[in-house]
Amino acid sequence: MKLYNFFRSGTSHRLRIALNLKGLQTQYVAVDLRTEQHLKDEFKAVNPQMLVPALEVHGKVLIQSPAIIEWLEETHPTPALLPGNADDRAHVRALAAIVGCDIHPINNRRILEYLRKQLGASEDAVNAWCATWISDGFDAFEALLAADSQRGDFCFGNAPTLADVYLVPQVESARRFKVDMQRWPRMAAVDAACARLDAFRLAAPALQPDAA
Amino acid sequence: MKLYNFFRSGTSHRLRIALNLKGLQTQYVAVDLRTEQHLKDEFKAVNPQMLVPALEVHGKVLIQSPAIIEWLEETHPTPALLPGNADDRAHVRALAAIVGCDIHPINNRRILEYLRKQLGASEDAVNAWCATWISDGFDAFEALLAADSQRGDFCFGNAPTLADVYLVPQVESARRFKVDMQRWPRMAAVDAACARLDAFRLAAPALQPDAA
CATH class of the missing domain: 3.40.30.10 (Glutaredoxin)
Structure with a gap:
């Protein structure tokens, strides 16, 4: 591949x-x-x-x-990245979609370049834009984690799922935009749990061959 | 439900x-x-x-x-909304994701309100914003349809799939933003094929009980 x-x-x-x-x-x-x-x-x-x-x-x-x-x-x-029953899969996919649809695509490179070049947004305005959509999405994500009484160290249960796969890069991006993760303690804890696993650690941007 | x-x-x-x-x-x-x-x-x-x-x-x-x-x-x-084999499912889900991740979330109500209120964008600037992301996504969508030699009247094969489910509301939205569909003849034809089916016709915004 x-x-x-x-x-x-x-x-x-x-x-x-x-x-x-x-x-x-x-x-x-x-x-x-x-x-x-x-x-x-x-x-x-x-x-x-x-x-x-x-x-x-x-x-x-x-x-x-x-x-x-x-x-x-x-x-x-x-290993499975989705749980065994349909309702749980819908929950995990919803967490992933909060990031995959409602945060990441609005803050990616092509959008920010358009804000700067076509709409004349300053860097402060660009950072505020990113912080808005990250915060809105993270508030919802954190609320869903808080409502899940069965949850272990990860977004769902005791092993990584699709939700963690989506969350970790978005937390990395939030930190790059200087968003303070203290507002979302459950998500910060999940991020820390993931960082202890090689699968997550070795995927980090800084460890890739094209990293500056 | x-x-x-x-x-x-x-x-x-x-x-x-x-x-x-x-x-x-x-x-x-x-x-x-x-x-x-x-x-x-x-x-x-x-x-x-x-x-x-x-x-x-x-x-x-x-x-x-x-x-x-x-x-x-x-x-x-x-009826199945995804094809029978994994590669084809990936293709259909990719078409759906072009709309679901890279067009719709960037043009929805909360984003356009932010452009107007926080960034002071004019209605012309808002329409240009929408047209940009719709056009970028539709160009890719049309290219994928053009490359599929097995395709019938719909986005994949001869019956509606997830791709059509995502496409039709986005075409409706494109028309609302005065985007000319002539640039994407295959998508316009798929949209017309879907409009002949009750499942699509009866889901249209104008036919819902809360429509103005």
Whole structure:
């Protein structure tokens, strides 16, 4: 498998964690968003949406991290990243979607560049924008964790699920935007529990070959 | 089942289509986003994220339309909204995620209100914002449809899937923002094919009890 990704991209980070949890090795192909490699024809031929990550597997290219991670879960079911019953899976997928739909896509590189260049937003305004959507989403995420009386060290139960796979890169990004995690103690504790696992630790942006 | 939703919300529209395709009846509970009913304590007790839609089922509340729709697929598998093999499912889920992650969340009500109120964006600037993300996503979506030589009248094969469930509300929204669909003839044709089916037709915003 060939993993097209960028060390600091949150969706790339998320996919690296899932691959590590499944114990899968990939060939790392760096796509440098800083020099806009993702907008060049060479990468457009890989992914017409011109976004990372993309996973090339048996001659096909899979795109969109939520779709790729569901594919990983179906084709490499052990260890499971989704619980055994449908209601619990809906809960875990909802946690993941809070990050995957309502936080990350609003704060990613192309959006922030548009705010700066087309709308003339200052860096303070950009940081306030990011903090708003991170805080709104994290408040909901924390409330769902607080309401779950069965929860152990992770977002659901006692082992990592899809929810942790999505959460950890978003916490990394929140820290980069100087958002104080003290407001969300349960999420900060989950993040710390994940950081003790190699699958999460080794997926961190700073440890990737293209990290500055 | 009790469906908390708002006639014009794209994620509500998407969930209504999925429920209709599965042949499921729900009690319609209107949550008026125009009067900010979703931000009141009464609705916060239903969904701590204070977003529609939410689906109450056997005493539990499911939130986040991507999670609810996967739950529907698991608990009511017929008719299937995902294809039979993992690679095809990844393809359909990727199409859905282009809309569900990279278009809709960036153009929804709370974001546009922030652009207007916090960043002082004019209506022209707001429309240009929406058109940018719709066009970027639709270009990728259309390219994926064009590359699929097996495709029939719908986004994948000859029957509606998750991809159509996500696409149709986004096309409705694109038209509301005066985006010309001529640039994406395959998507426009899929939208027309869906409009001929009652499951899609009856889920349209204009036909809901809370429509103005």
